[in-house]
Amino acid sequence: MHREDEPASVSAALARQIRQDIAAAGGWWPFDRFMAAALYLPGLGYYAHGGVKFGWSPESGSDFVTAPEISPLFGHTVAVQVAQVLDATGLAEVVEFGAGTGALAAQLLEALGDRCARYTIVELSASLRERQQQRLAAFGERVRWVDALPEAIEGVVVGNEVLDAMPVQLLHWDGAQWLERGVAVDEWKFVFADRPTELRPPVEGPFVPGTVTEIHPQARAFIATLADRLQRGAAFFIDYGFPEAEYYHPQRHGGTLMCHRAHQADTDPLSDVGLKDITAHVDFTGIALAGQDAGLDVLGYTSQGHFLMNCGLAERLVQAGVRERAMAQKLMQEHEMGELFKVIGFGCGLPEGFDAIGFVHGDRSHRL
Numbered sequence: 001m002h003r004e005d006e007p008a009s010v011s012a013a014l015a016r017q018i019r020q021d022i023a024a025a026g027g028w029w030p031f032d033r034f035m036a037a038a039l040y041l042p043g044l045g046y047y048a049h050g051g052v053k054f055g056w057s058p059e060s061g062s063d064f065v066t067a068p069e070i071s072p073l074f075g076h077t078v079a080v081q082v083a084q085v086l087d088a089t090g091l092a093e094v095v096e097f098g099a100g101t102g103a104l105a106a107q108l109l110e111a112l113g114d115r116c117a118r119y120t121i122v123e124l125s126a127s128l129r130e131r132q133q134q135r136l137a138a139f140g141e142r143v144r145w146v147d148a149l150p151e152a153i154e155g156v157v158v159g160n161e162v163l164d165a166m167p168v169q170l171l172h173w174d175g176a177q178w179l180e181r182g183v184a185v186d187e188w189k190f191v192f193a194d195r196p197t198e199l200r201p202p203v204e205g206p207f208v209p210g211t212v213t214e215i216h217p218q219a220r221a222f223i224a225t226l227a228d229r230l231q232r233g234a235a236f237f238i239d240y241g242f243p244e245a246e247y248y249h250p251q252r253h254g255g256t257l258m259c260h261r262a263h264q265a266d267t268d269p270l271s272d273v274g275l276k277d278i279t280a281h282v283d284f285t286g287i288a289l290a291g292q293d294a295g296l297d298v299l300g301y302t303s304q305g306h307f308l309m310n311c312g313l314a315e316r317l318v319q320a321g322v323r324e325r326a327m328a329q330k331l332m333q334e335h336e337m338g339e340l341f342k343v344i345g346f347g348c349g350l351p352e353g354f355d356a357i358g359f360v361h362g363d364r365s366h367r368l
Helices: 008-025 033-039 072-089 103-115 124-135 137-142 217-229 284-293 304-310 315-320 320-334 333-339
Strands: 092-097 118-122 143-146 153-160 168-174 176-185 191-197 211-213 228-242 258-261 262-265 277-279 298-301 340-348
Touching: 008 033, 008 072, 008 176, 008 191, 033 168, 033 176, 033 277, 072 103, 072 153, 072 228, 072 304, 072 315, 072 320, 103 118, 103 137, 103 153, 118 137, 124 137, 124 143, 137 143, 153 168, 153 217, 217 228, 217 284, 217 340, 228 284, 262 315, 284 298, 284 340, 298 304, 304 315, 304 320, 304 340, 315 320, 320 333
Parallel strands: 092 118, 092 153, 118 143, 153 228
Antiparallel strands: 168 176, 168 211, 176 191, 228 340, 258 262, 258 277, 298 340
16 A cells, blocks of 8 residues: 555546546646646645655666756856856845755855855745755755745846746647647546647747647746846856747657656656656747846857856866766767757846856857
């Protein structure tokens, strides 16, 4: 008999709740609502229960690894960009949205030292917050936790692999019309079901019949909210994704939706609900436009590899040991994380002529 907090029991309870809610809604949910429940339903969603998410291998019970777990040099190098903004503005607060295990927070706090008087973590998951509090206990009252973006922010906002976990809407082009792909229930199984819609991708196409793709209203709304709250400072988001022209290219007719469990990837978000991560690549053009439309300046957009090199990672590697160097290379190499992951920066109220160091070389803002 399963204990209520064991994975199979949690998944069954989550599936049961979603089935009930879909029935109450008339038998159909838009996919973004399903994704939100699968990931964030309190106590049951993937990020809301106590299972291990982040780690090096399946043996740890984890599902995937992120850059701060690969090497502490990631956060120490990102700190160079953060410090540049803090020094230029005289501000002393960092706000991290979705801090995972707390690894990036620890690295930034170590590297920034007295430059960072307060480190605010916006964390929706109670189980992740508990892990972060244990990991960051040594930093004492410099670190605080909140469950929503502060009403006013003056400082630097950072988010590593945050935008990809925001729920997306799915669209299906059948060759004649656009349909919104949602979720229904067939004999207790979750199945995709399409409905006519006025929703459209942000580009005209052409699209191959059978194309399934995503649009990102929640991520864009998040950026707009951030723009409203950021009084002075900057925000940097690191994630995997593409500019609009690549995202909606005819050859990417299957979309970018992906699931991760035990360091294996699959494309079926309807199975093992609550037991695996569900993500979509980021449309960085949409993110940039959302920021601009809300009054932010785009400081730059480039690959993670270029960003880290601009912030001095190569110089740090000279002093690193062999293993540390090998791990850090994964952050920069094109066939690892260096090219797939991108960095976008926004600014507000920065000194005139401020040039963000992370985008000095290899800025691709013109491709957005």
